[in-house]
Amino acid sequence: MNLDLVLANARILLPQRGLTPGQIGISQGRIAVIAEPGAQLAADETVDCQGLCVLPGVIDPHVHFGFGSPETDFETESRTAALGGTTSVLSFHRSRDIRESFQAAHDRALAQSCIDFGFHFGLTSHLHVETLKEISERFGVSSYKLYMMYKGAAGLAQGFTDIDDGLLFAALRETARIPGAILGVHCENVEVIPLLRDPLRAAGRDDLRAWNEQSPDFLEAENVHRVCYFASKTGAAVNIVHLSSGEALDEVRRHRRNRNAPPIHVETCPHYLFLTDESPAGTYAKVNPPVRGQADVDAMWEGVLDGSVTTIGSDHVPRKRSTKDKDIWAASNGFPGTGMILPILLHEGYHRRGVPLERLMEVASANSARHYNMPSKGGIEVGKDADLLVVDLDLEKTVDPATLESYADYSPYEGMTLKGWPVRTLVRGRTVALDGKITDEARSRPGGRYLRRL
Template sequence: MTQRLDTLLINALIHQEGQGPVPGKIGIADGKIALIGSHDQDMPPATEVIDCEGLWVLPGVIDPHVHFGFGNPETDFETESRNAALGGTTTVISFHRSADIRDSFDAARERAERQSCIDFAFHFGVTSRLHVETLSEISHRFGVNSYKLYMMYKGAAGLSKGFTEIDDGLLWGALLAAREIPGAILGVHCENVEVIPWLREPLRAAGRDDLAAWNEQSPDFLEAENVHRVCYFAGKTETAVNIVHLSSREALDEVRRHRRDGRRSPIYVETCPHYLFLDCNSPAGTYAKVNPPVRTADDIDAMWEGVCDGAITTIGSDHVPRKRATKDKDIWAASNGFPGTGMILPILLHEGYHKRQVPIDTLMRVASNTTARIYGLRGKGAITVGNDADLVIVDPDLEKTVDPGIMESHADYSPYEGMTFRGWPVRTLVRGRTVARDGAIEPSVKERPSGRYLRRL
């Protein structure tokens, strides 16, 4: 038995996978979970004792989809990791893309190591033949085995972003290259961008300037069509794929259809907290503009059905921390995306646990457990002896109103601002260290962040 603990959590309701909240104690030593005991079990002495006062202790949320660097590239890992920690997110996977990743990645990783107060990994953005040709080299060199290809940046849409090589051929080549890398997953943004102008132009001509128009210019069937193409090609190459930020019932039905074909390679599905909560009539307006769009109440129900029956694998925020000024425009000119990593757990608790009676075990499966498994985040995703002590103490009945002014993000707005949610973290620990408590980042964490880069290959 451990001679002495660094930290001991007592009077806790502990969530372990498949068990639900059970009264107990957790002992932490050297950043790891050293002991898990019953509520009346004797434990070794500890330097710090945290009385959880009957609150839940959950595994930290793992957000596999953030865009740190799209707000302020120089400081995003500082501000956005704090935003994540306040909401109970203890690990993120951000995206890194450049013309040649071999030349750019070290600097990006080193900046993140200096700034982040939570642990982090990266995906690589695949936008050119060079990326495909060097995929094995950069994956092994930097410990990365997950990628993203952007089907919505084909043709003219890609040219406006400086991408000239994204087409179905690049998708095929990326699938072949990823297949050869151990544990690799190719994530794909699925929207048929070639049809969108034919739908958008009449809407603009009619003077439409509302959130619902953004859904109508990129409707569910354009997402579903691309999902089919990606799943079909992936079946031919036998490559694991992830349909990222899936938003619609029709697109999810397309995944279900392909899974029934007896394929040998997995199709993973990620949805986002906003697709579980916001619809196209939301009063958030342009603050809720995102790609794919937020859709209908029926699509929200479909996402929850997928969470409950396992069709949806993970939850990712698609966090983008730009300023309010980029949103205070008409629906056509406003920027895409919004901050959200710190809102994953509050939305799952409020909308999932309280409103829809989704079991906490189901919520943590998509928010943490499965994410760690499929992305190779060893020691993460579950409260078990030997794992990192990434823990969130949660008051399931605490009600708070979203105030972007205290959320630490570079972004100065939220599509949820002014909304009240029931169920919030009151303390977040990363490898046993308290980084956030009672809605504030610990002062010592601001001085010494200590987030760690996670190699996965």
């Protein structure tokens, strides 16, 4: 067998077997053989992993590339992803008419990204719903997102006029008609938020906890109920994206007990597994839904362990520090994080909470590959893409935005020391990051591929 690369002397995370001593042979970007430690494998190059772990590449199904520097985000943000072990992303694309805008976004990403990528469509109008089947088939996109937080006055401020429960129901109904499609929904009852926010602002509150108090957990849970209930009437598969609270997760569990319920997936984010509303990050940790209290952090980990949480997405938004250096009400929402998924899962999940590596990589990789129609991704198996991470579980590094390659020049995790980092990131058998740096080849020839999923 003609192999391009062998990863030797490794402990490989294999399905149903856990960490297993062995070696991986790669040919033409795919895993060609998984062999015992002593097997003789001839290859153009052999890398001695020195007993370190080899894990599947992280799939981040929730990034907003283009919200920092629209012309260059896929270059910078794919690099920050690769440094942290993310080898595939799904980014959100929205415009007035996706039929007219998508190809340019696709071509820009293809020219810039050093990791593989796909898109979700942001649904903000009835035109999007009416053309959903057409754009899905034409561009190979099987997943969408509807923003409940942009209803009414909040939507008008963003230029959205169609977002209401009618659009939600119409989008669910149309999603159900497309085989393999899934609708993600941002769940917050934005109509109640001003009633709670205005007294906080009048009282002079300017702290991260105030951001949580103006959009509390029950406003998320109420919207989760609405989405799940409408989904049961249409038969559409749904994904509750960036779920942040125990009460909202319990609402999902309640609806799942209905034997007629469609698939209800739950995505949480690394920040909901790690940060609280007492974080010293302050406005750098401002996000929608808000980071919450320690009880909700613990509830998210419980959901990871019992399977209620199915995927992890970063909700990565790469804006500058200057957009955050304001009071809590004026600071921008969201923050960078795609390259932090694996370090946070290893530090907080594996080391501090004893969560098995197998479970962490299910929610960080395998489940996203399954839900979002990426059969060549998500695990270490013969025939799959060689998206692989050589990981030092004991490596401790302090988060420094200056080394992360993102357009964003800050991180809500900056100054924190985390245990467990990748030292080599391979995308389809090609090393794109090594020892905390992007390779020269990945800089000059990015090489990321578009993931057509329908």
